[in-house]
Amino acid sequence: YYAPKPKNPARYLMPKGKKKRIHGEHLPWRDLRAAFVEHGWDDLTHVRRTIEVADQYVFTAGVDDAHLRRDRYADIAGPADRGAAVRIGVTHSPEPRVLDEFAGDGYDLVLAGHTHGGQLRVPGYGALVTNCELDRTRARGASRWGAQMWLHVSAGLGTSPYAPARFACPPEASLLTLVPRGTTSDNHRKAAPRKARNTVR
Template identity: 65%
Template sequence: MVDPAVNRTAARAAAATVGLGVAGLTYATVIERNAFVLRHNTVSVLEPGATPLRVLHISDLHMTPNQRLKQAWVSELDALEPDLVINTGDNLAHPNAVPAVVQALGGLLSRPGLFVFGSNDYFGPKPKNPFNYFQKDHKRVHGEPLPWQDLRAAFTERGWLDATHTVRELEVSGVRTVAAGVDDPHIGRDRYETVEGRPNPLAHLRLGLTHSPEPRVLDRFADDGYDLVLAGHTHGGQLCLPGYGALVTNCNLDRSRVKGVSSWGSTMKLHVSAGLGTSPFAPARFCCRPEATLLTLTPVSHGDATFEEAQSLPPLAAERR
């Protein structure tokens, strides 16, 4: 005969487990996914003697029209007065979200900017089996077409430059910059041969852009002598474990580089943004806050290191879908 005390203990343990699960899910879906953070990194990649450059990296907004808190937070980023804005795609999560994205970016669109698109600029999200993310080569499932042409027109009309499969040369705050980008490698749209070759050696900064940080693309940028590549897509793992980190990267990048600054090859730096949004069908983050990053690029000198700190802007009330 089973001791009633044992049954009561087992029932309490089960209830506690369920309670923790509900609390964790509530935290991930209501609190952390709206706990936007601004990260600061200092990265030494410029030619000696160049003036430091402040670059705001935004990625993976996954915007829907009703996400007012996210829109308000993003609109505050213009007060940082960055020298250059880089957007590495996945702006949309709804066919009617273009006005929301444009309004949120606001004054940032009047600053020098470069962009490439991701799969969720071209196609809407769809429900997926979450275990598929543990298979790096799982079949891609596309949703309805999204109005990426309208978004591109809005960006370019305000002065941002589309870096997709083209090489751009510009001067930003006295820093001669060469930038090249590829379309999203995650869905096989990259055509690196359209930008291959060593960039202008007179440039102070050689910048690469891609939505998904696929190693085959990063290798090509490194071989051609680029200083820094900016990417998004990974969401920083989105659901991470304390002491372990990201469970997956949703691409062929290793987990150690799932977000932040790392080295690729002997001289190139890589910055992967954990992004600001999630799919509407997986609206949760755990131990991986949504972020934008202000990169301060400085000249290379002996003994330089990369520094990182996180800054939370004033907290906002939790946002629901």
């Protein structure tokens, strides 16, 4: 939504209550959205949608950027379709308040990004920060959120334009293998490249 603006990288280590949000100029995001939709993308911003994939129905819903508090979960609130093969939520920033809403509505999986995997990680310790309310241990990869829902946070490919480096956090494009609950994933794991393995039941 905003162009980058120079910031002190040390701000990411400051307590959240002591930081004033700094934005650059507004970007033409509506034009970008229109181009994506024109080329076949499904925009899940504040909508619920059922998608047919290989004769299976996937129930999906998404919210706008929760980090900027542009999310309006009330627009998509309500139980996810139990008749679908899988129920997937999408959010840019994995803010716990939004994840709790998805979990409460019965979603199986939420896909998120935003954290860059921590971008700078300390071996044996992990991410220093997530730049959101999510705890450091979930800065990238798959983890459980509650009793039934999975969360997957992609570390992504990019960096902050004013901290253009990664350490112990290689760029990645995630490949998820979704399998029915209660089934083994060994065969799926053997078929996937080592660094792309994430099996979600």
